[in-house]
Amino acid sequence: MRAFACPHCSALVFFENSVCLTCGTEIGFSRAERTVVRAQGRHRCANRRTATCNWFADGPGALCDCCALTRTRPADDDAAGLAAFALTEQAKRRLLYQLDDLALPVVGRDAGRGGDPRGGLAFDLLSSTHEPVTTGHASGVVTLDLAEGDAGYRERMRVQLAEPYRTLLGHLRHETGHWYWEVLVDRPGRNDDFRALFGDERESYADALERHYSSAPPGGWEDRYVSSYATAHPWEDWAETFAHYLHIRDTSQTAAAFGISVQGPLDAREDLTSEPHESEKDFDAIAAAWLPLTYALNAVNRSMGHADLYPFVLAPTVLDKLRFVHELVVARPAYVPVSPPA
Structure with a gap:
């Protein structure tokens, strides 16, 4: 998440804010402008109260x-x-x-x-x-x-x-990841590359889940998978890896936006615009910045008496899978719609 400033007084405001706590200006998030803007002259989402939504809609009473x-x-x-x-x-x-x-x-x-x-x-x-x-x-x-x-x-x-x-955010990232397998892998025809890393997704999904829930994960799974659930089926391995990739990109971006850099190559002083920072395009640079950051975050959590914020170890094979996801994401393939029913 990038850092935002009040459009009136330039004080720090957060993505969820509907008002600047420094000057009292009513604000909200504009998806079209991809930033926090003044609420004056704009239409609040109809879910402002039901879902505490601070985004703007196209018209009065609209979502x-x-x-x-x-x-x-x-x-x-x-x-x-x-x-x-x-x-x-x-x-x-x-x-x-x-x-x-x-x-x-x-x-x-x-x-x-x-x-x-x-x-x-x-x-x-x-x-x-x-x-x-x-x-x-x-x-x-x-x-x-x-x-x-x-x-x-x-x-x-x-x-x-x-x-x-x-x-909750992890659930949403995981489940949407299943759809992005269709969008980034299946429809563009990257199945062979996928299978070389994740396995053959044509294996019975129902049988794989039944086996997963009825037995312990395979020994040494940590050397090949980001989580034990990822061992269930190649589709679950992809969804877990995709979600983890989003975790890494979001947390890294937030840290950089707030000037947090722990012996990594990402320069937090650079202006991170809507276009990817040059080093964000290189997965090795992302990983090199990510790992030291997680060590520091875990140490901070322990100082507060909490468990590790990031309780994961990324083995080389897992990093290869994350790199594959990254390459598909930064390639920005054209969206291929699903074929219409016959």
């Missing part, structure tokens, strides 16, 4: 581009679901900001808004209060159980599944 990607949300009388919905939408705004920043295609499913009616990202944010909800994906449609918005539930699941890291 912003990010909120419009959500197809389904909890009912108005589901207080717990709506609270989790607001947290999830907050994470989704960060996701969309980063996807835009990396110039990855998003394309809406509403043809009336110029999107691809047969493809693109869409979100079903469902409450499992009254019926079971399975977090997952289906060709760009991301379904998320809003119970993940409850910190206690999320921590119980993290421990139960032996995960070192579990967040």
